Amino acid sequence: MSKIILKGRTLSFLRQPKNVNDSSSYEYNESGAILINNGIIEKVESYEKIKKTISKNIKIFDHSGKLLMPGFIDPHLHYPQTKIIGSYASNLLEWLKKYTFLEEKKYSNKEYSIKASKIFFNELINNGTTSCASFCTTSKNSVEAFFSEAKKRNMMVIGGKTLMDRNAPKTLLENSTKGYELTKKLINKWHNNGRCLYAITPRFAITSTIEQMKSVQTLKEEYPECYLQTHLSENFEEIELVKKLYPSFKNYTSIYEHYGFLGKKSLFGHCIHLSESELDLLNESHSKVIFCPTSNLFLGSGLFDLKKINKKNNIQIGVATDIGGGTSFNMLKTLDEAYKICQLQKNKISSLDSFYHITLGNAKCLSLESKIGTLSKGSDADIVVIDSRATSSLEIRKNNLNSLEEELFYIQTLGDDRCISQVYIKGKPAKNT
Numbered sequence: 001m002s003k004i005i006l007k008g009r010t011l012s013f014l015r016q017p018k019n020v021n022d023s024s025s026y027e028y029n030e031s032g033a034i035l036i037n038n039g040i041i042e043k044v045e046s047y048e049k050i051k052k053t054i055s056k057n058i059k060i061f062d063h064s065g066k067l068l069m070p071g072f073i074d075p076h077l078h079y080p081q082t083k084i085i086g087s088y089a090s091n092l093l094e095w096l097k098k099y100t101f102l103e104e105k106k107y108s109n110k111e112y113s114i115k116a117s118k119i120f121f122n123e124l125i126n127n128g129t130t131s132c133a134s135f136c137t138t139s140k141n142s143v144e145a146f147f148s149e150a151k152k153r154n155m156m157v158i159g160g161k162t163l164m165d166r167n168a169p170k171t172l173l174e175n176s177t178k179g180y181e182l183t184k185k186l187i188n189k190w191h192n193n194g195r196c197l198y199a200i201t202p203r204f205a206i207t208s209t210i211e212q213m214k215s216v217q218t219l220k221e222e223y224p225e226c227y228l229q230t231h232l233s234e235n236f237e238e239i240e241l242v243k244k245l246y247p248s249f250k251n252y253t254s255i256y257e258h259y260g261f262l263g264k265k266s267l268f269g270h271c272i273h274l275s276e277s278e279l280d281l282l283n284e285s286h287s288k289v290i291f292c293p294t295s296n297l298f299l300g301s302g303l304f305d306l307k308k309i310n311k312k313n314n315i316q317i318g319v320a321t322d323i324g325g326g327t328s329f330n331m332l333k334t335l336d337e338a339y340k341i342c343q344l345q346k347n348k349i350s351s352l353d354s355f356y357h358i359t360l361g362n363a364k365c366l367s368l369e370s371k372i373g374t375l376s377k378g379s380d381a382d383i384v385v386i387d388s389r390a391t392s393s394l395e396i397r398k399n400n401l402n403s404l405e406e407e408l409f410y411i412q413t414l415g416d417d418r419c420i421s422q423v424y425i426k427g428k429p430a431k432n433t
């Protein structure tokens with residue numbers, strides 16, 4: 001593959017912004033260009049400078065006026081729930097029972113899984129998301145379809161077979177030995193296969209017996225290079241049920257601690273109702289906490305306390321859609337709802353902080369910042385092209401604009417998938433191809 005150039009307004013974060021005026025937290029070039037060599041970023045500079053150093057026949061993709069950013073990263077979602085977004089239920093446990101488990105059963109069918117994974121990845125790309133960490137179902141077919149489709153598209157993804165051996169319909173359950181053995185096979189096949197990475201995936205404490213919790217612990221010890229993804233402290237009814245199922249434990253997080261779930265490659269979705277001592281356990285173990293705003297509002301789970309968790313220095317917070325409890329694949333919509341949740345708690349997030357989170361922040365959450373999440377030299381060229389004039393509302397707003405920070409803020413407030421003008425995966429156009 002030869003070299004290519006993307007021309008546009010380049011924006012990439014170097015670290016988490018401290019406030020709305022923290023201009024040294026990012027690199028921005030109004031007339032920028034990205035030089036890509038074999039799918040890897042070689043240089044990001046002004047277009048004029050880059051132009052002088054290249055041969056005449058190099059292909060230029062002209063996105064002048066549009067923002068070129070690292071592709072968005074979604075660190076927590078469920079690809080088998082793509083078709084049940086917006087299902088009416090009073091809370092998490094009812095929603096699981098009434099819709100989720102019924103839909104997930106369908107993924108035992110190979111053809112169904114293959115078709116659904118194509119739809120899922122199209123949705124990700126249409127929304128500017130180039131990497132994700134997704135749950136699959138308990139069926140091996142769902143995992144095979146997920147990774148096969150990601151590999152075909154050369155996308156960097158994390159995924160794993162969901163482990164459940166109680167409190168779900170029988171057809172979705174399997175004994176812990178079978179779950180353990182199948183997970184091992186899938187890790188051996190898919191971890192580091194192309195850009196695919198594996199996450200050991202117990203759904204949550206409610207759907208695993210003690211025996212399965214122990215087998216997850218063994219898997220994590222046997223495969224320390226793999227991730228672990230699960231849910232923690234999302235909803236009050238869930239927490240009450242956890243207490244009943246694990247009566248000898250002090251709290252929800254201490255169950256996960258006891259079975260060795262915590263760690264720097266462990267991703268915990270939600271974490272809404274945690275006590276200070278639970279947060280300390282996550283902090284000491286450098287575990288990752290994932291904020292899923294549209295899901296938390298939709299299922300009425302509660303308001304994530306970003307300010308409180310931000311005080312724990314070792315916790316890297318991710319921001320995710322949690323499809324299909326979440327209501328949009330779009331990370332801009334996700335940021336919009338995150339902002340409102342924080343506003344309700346008198347905590348204002350700057351637009352810089354928001355866009356940091358869905359790029360470099362989420363890459364750090366997945367320990368992948370050396371490969372994705374920035375436009376740094378040597379990074380994989382996964383790039384999103386954002387049109388901040390894509391709709392009439394945006395066009396009107398654009399005419400009343402004073403700064404980049406303002407522009408980012410109205411994009412997250414008014415923007416949606418129409419703002420995603422193109423997506424590049426390892427330097428190749430991936431949208432509408």
Ligand SMILES: [Zn+2]
Pocket residue numbers: 076077078231269322325
């Ligand atoms: Zn989830």
